[in-house]
Amino acid sequence: MRHDLPMMYVMLLHLASLLRLRNLRAPHPALRQTGLQPAAAKHKGPTAMATSASVSNLFQPAPQTRARPLAIARWLEVVALLVVGIVVVGGITRLTESGLSITEWNVVSGILPPLTEAAWLAEFVKYQATAEYQIESGPAGMDLAAFKFIFFWEWFHRILGRVIGLAFLLPLIVFAARRAIPEGYIWRLAAMFTLILGQGALGWYMVSSGVGETDLTDVSHFRLSAHLLTALFLLGGLVWTTRDLRRQARDPAARPAPLTLGAGIVAGVLFVQLLLGAWVAGLNAGHSANDWPLMNGRLVPETDWAQGVVWTITHDPFLLHFLHRWWAWVAVAALVWLARSVRKTDRFASIAVNAAIGTMVLLGIATVMSGVSLWIAAAHQLVGALTVVATVWAMHTHGLARR
Numbered sequence: 483m484r485h486d487l488p489m490m491y492v493m494l495l496h497l498a499s500l501l502r503l504r505n506l507r508a509p510h511p512a513l514r515q516t517g518l519q520p521a522a523a524k525h526k527g528p529t530a531m532a533t534s535a536s537v538s539n540l541f542q543p544a545p546q547t548r549a550r551p552l553a554i555a556r557w558l559e560v561v562a563l564l565v566v567g568i569v570v571v572g573g574i575t576r577l578t579e580s581g582l583s584i585t586e587w588n589v590v591s592g593i594l595p596p597l598t599e600a601a602w603l604a605e606f607v608k609y610q611a612t613a614e615y616q617i618e619s620g621p622a623g624m625d626l627a628a629f630k631f632i633f634f635w636e637w638f639h640r641i642l643g644r645v646i647g648l649a650f651l652l653p654l655i656v657f658a659a660r661r662a663i664p665e666g667y668i669w670r671l672a673a674m675f676t677l678i679l680g681q682g683a684l685g686w687y688m689v690s691s692g693v694g695e696t697d698l699t700d701v702s703h704f705r706l707s708a709h710l711l712t713a714l715f716l717l718g719g720l721v722w723t724t725r726d727l728r729r730q731a732r733d734p735a736a737r738p739a740p741l742t743l744g745a746g747i748v749a750g751v752l753f754v755q756l757l758l759g760a761w762v763a764g765l766n767a768g769h770s771a772n773d774w775p776l777m778n779g780r781l782v783p784e785t786d787w788a789q790g791v792v793w794t795i796t797h798d799p800f801l802l803h804f805l806h807r808w809w810a811w812v813a814v815a816a817l818v819w820l821a822r823s824v825r826k827t828d829r830f831a832s833i834a835v836n837a838a839i840g841t842m843v844l845l846g847i848a849t850v851m852s853g854v855s856l857w858i859a860a861a862h863q864l865v866g867a868l869t870v871v872a873t874v875w876a877m878h879t880h881g882l883a884r885r
C-alpha cells in the first residue's frame with residue numbers, strides 16, 4: 483500500500499494534463515467573438531497542440547491576464563487553517579498518548595477505521611506488541627474501549643493529513659492547468675506540496691521510532707520536533723505567500739516582500755523557543771516541575787552534566803524545561819520589538835503579535851502549574867501555531883516597509 487501514493491500522484495498529473503488540453507482546445511472568449519483562432523492553433527491545428535501540451539507545461543507561469551492571485555491566496559488561507567487544525571490535533575494525539583496506537587502506515591487502506599469487532603481486536607493485538615502497551619498502558623489496565631479512544635486521535639490526525647494533501651494538490655493542479663498561477667509562484671507552491679508529502683513520511687518515521695523492536699514507550703523527541711517544526715514552517719510559508727498574493731491582486735506590478743535582517747533574527751529567536759517547546763513536549767518534561775517561577779523550589783534546576791554538555795543540553799528534561807521557560811522572555815522581547823516596528827504600517831499585525839505572545843506565556847505558565855492538563859497544553863500548542871501566523875504576517879509587513 484505504500485506504493486499507492488506515487489500511483490495516485492501520476493493519475494492526478496494525467497487528470498491535470500487532460501484539464502489543460504481541454505483548456506487549450508477552447509478558444510479564449512475574446513477570440514470566439516472575433517472568430518479568430520489562437521495563433522498556435524492556426525499553424526498546428528488542435529491535435530498538434532494537444533500532443534505538444536505536456537505535464538511540464540503545467541509549470542509555465544500565467545500570463546498577466548489569466549493570473550488569479552486572489553483566488554490562490556484564498557485557497558492557501560484555507561490550507562493554512564487546516565494546518566493549524568492538524569497541529570492542535572497532533573498535540574492532543576501526543577498528550578493523550580495516542581500516537582503509537584496505529585502500528586502501520588497504509589495511505590489508502592488506512593482511511594477506514596476498523597469496522598467490525600474482530601477488526602478492532604486485531605488492531606488492539608498489534609498495539610499490544612508495542613513497548614508502550616507492555617510497559618505503560620497494559621499494566622495501567624487499558625481495555626478495548628480505551629484503545630478505541632486513543633486510536634481515534636491518531637486516525638483523525640492521519641485523516642486530516644490526507645485531507646490537507648488533497649486540499650493542496652487538487653486546486654494546485656486546476657490552477658496550474660488553467661495557467662492561473664502568477665509568475666514566480668509555481669515553484670513555491672511545488673515546494674510547499676513537497677513539504678506536505680514530506681510531513682507524511684516524517685510522521686511515519688517518527689511513529690516508527692516507537693513501534694517494532696524497541697523498548698521506547700514514546701517516540702523520539704528529535705523526530706517529534708522535526709515533525710512539529712516542519713508543520714509550523716509550512717504554515718509560515720503559507721501565510722507569507724498569501725500576503726504576497728493578496729498584494730499582487732491589488733497591484734499586479736507588486737513584487738514579493740523581502741526578508742529583512744531584523745525579521746530574520748526574530749524568526750531565529752522564535753525558532754529556538756519552538757524547538758525547546760517541542761523537546762519539552764517530546765520528553766514529557768512539562769511534568770518535571772509544577773511551580774513557577776521557581777522550578778521545584780529552585781531558580782536553576784540541579785543538572786547532571788556527566789554525559790557531556792551536548793547530550794545534556796539536548797536530552798535533560800529539567801534543563802530543557804528551564805531553558806524553555808526562560809528563553810520565553812527573549813522571544814517576548816524579540817516579538818514585542820517586531821510588533822512595535824510594524825505598528826504604524828500594520829496595526830492589526832502589531833496587535834496580533836503582542837496578543838499572541840502574551841497569551842503564549844500565560845498558557846505556558848498555566849500548563850506547568852496545572853501539571854500539563856490536556857486542554858491547557860493543547861491551547862498552548864494552538865496559540866503556538868497562531869503566534870507563528872502573527873509573527874510571519876508582521877515579518878512580511880516589516881519587509882514591505884523597509885523596501
Ligand code: HEM
Nearest residue numbers: 573756759760763768807810813842843846847859863866
Ligand atoms: C514565548 C512563548 C512560548 C512559545 C512560543 C512556546 C512554544 C511551545 C511549543 C511549540 C511547545 C510544544 C507544544 C507541543 O508539542 O505540545 C511548548 C510546550 C510547552 N511549553 Fe511552551 N512556549 C512558550 C512559553 C512557555 C512558557 C513561559 C512556559 C512555562 C513557564 C512554557 C511551558 C511549556 C510546557 C510545560 C510545554 C510542554 C507541554 C506539553 O507537554 O504538552 N512555555 N511550548
